[in-house]
Amino acid sequence: MKEHLNPDVDTVVDHNHLEWEWFRQSGLYFDYAEAEAEAEAEKGLAKLNIDVVKAEVEESIRNDPESYGLETTTEPAIKAAVARDKRVIKANEDYIRATKVDKILVGALRALEHKKRTLEKADERKLNAIYAEPKAPKYMKGVERSIDKEAGKKLRQSLSKRRRLKKKKR
Secondary structure, three states: OOOOHHHHHHHHHHHHHHHHHHHHHHHOOOOOOHHHHHHHHHHHHHHHHHHHHHHHHHHHHOHHHHHHHHOOOHHHHHHHHHHOHHHHHHHHHHHHHHHHHHHHHHHHHHHHHHHHHHHHHHHHHHHHHHHHHOOOHHHHHHHHHHHHHHOOOOOOOOHHHHHHHHHHHH
């Protein structure tokens, strides 16, 4: 994995700097995609190396079974000796490490996709807050209605008084 890539840091959204996060997002995704492609290639090469090392060790065992502690060269005995060989064990460990790096980078790519969706939602919320009409908090809903009723009642009373006054003046 490239040294400048750090999934623990790169996949976190800084809500105080959303614009910066947006500018960084596509470049980060490309860097991780490139690193994942390299890791996948390394994994394939490690798998190929296992096959090559196994073939070399098997050939060596067949040519000189005594040096590997074998009295007979039966297939099960040869397979067991190949599996115990240090070169084969090291090749398998290299493959496991390459697989781990590849899986971490695949996970980082998924996390960056989630980060993108998070940035989209954060932008929507920000825009909705900027262009939204003012709303009373939920706890004020009932109070607002009762105030409207009282104000309406006072307005009607005031209008009816004015009508009565107009009638009296005539």
